Amino acid sequence: MAYQSIEPPSGRFVGSARHKSLREARAPASPPRHLLSASILTIDDVDELCQLAYDFETGHATSTAAAGRTIALLFFQSSTRTRLGFEAAAVSLGAHAIGMEDMSSSRTNRRVGESLEDCAAVVSRLCDVLVVRHHEPGAAARMAAKSVVPVINAGDGWNEHPTQALIDIYAMRRGLGSIRGKSIAYGGDPRGRVVRSLMRLLSLEGPREILFCPPPHYEVPADVLAMIAESQIACRIIPTIDTALTNCDAVVMAPYDMTECAEPATSDFISPHETPPDYAINAEKIERLGSRTQLYHPLPRFDEIDPSCDDLPNAMYFEQVRLSRFMRMAVLDRLLSDS
Secondary structure, eight states, rough: OOOOOOOOOOOOOOOOOHHHHHHHHOOOOOOOBBBOOGGGHHHHHHHHHOOOOOOHTOOOOOOTTTOOOEEEEEESSSOOOOHHHHHHHHTTOEEEOOOOOGGGSSSSSSSTTOOHHHHHHHHHTTTTEEEEESTTTHHHHHHTTTTTSEEEEEEESSSSOOOOOHHHHHHHHHSSSTTTTTTEEEESOOHHHHHHHHHHHHHHHHSSEEEEETTSSSOHHHHHHHHHTTTTEEEEEEESSHHHHHHEEEEEESSSSSGGSSSSSTTOOOOOOOOOOOGGGGGHHHHHHHHHHEOOSOOOSSSSSGGGGGTTTTTTTTHHHHHHHHHHHHHHHHHHOOO
């Protein structure tokens, strides 16, 4: 797979002649391969991971690459699905998950001030894969530069969340049969890290068009629009979610405000989650419009999708969670197979 490779810093070994001869006789270790951005994935990578996820789901995969290995979960931001999802994936693969319940009590905090680089250098020598979530864009890459094992970016500020995007693609492929030629809408705050990763992967899938239904005070990031334009996929902004529910094959929803993505763990910021009616989905709206549009959401949700939708055939978001374990198993298996 075309995972990003970061060369470790060179250093000089100092020791006896016997130790030096043993070191020179040993083959040099390859630098670890990381999953830091969706941009490093090709369509072949996505196909391979989706097939492997399906094989894990159906019990046809028999890989033992992760058996007995250790997965370190370093979540400097709170998480429910991603953290538990990786832990469940590790257990399913026969691996072990380690990590602190509260990373703010670690030495890598404002009070003590251990650097992310030192944290990675230490923890990577105690595990086989690092899974990192942090409020700073680029935090995962900083840690990967010092890690001696693969690093998975589980969300770094506003930047990216590549494994969530892979999960979304896998779920939409399963729900729609194929994304090629389909109309896909994104509702909610377009600045979130999932958006950037998801649009990179959607650009490989060949949808007919991508629609955004953002709150009026949040513009779609310019680099995201440029990415879509470069892929020659039609793109438009719509004023209400009703347009997506009547014209699109799938809607990926998100909270109305994702500002907390860039907030440190110690922040007391509370997102204004209240969603205006024009941007929210409920069962009454689905029925009134006669919509068959499939509803996806990386979660957590607030009021952008009402619980009245949960039992509708359109609702795919809890199935999305079920499928997430198999995609995370696929990612861990591939990285450990390469390392």
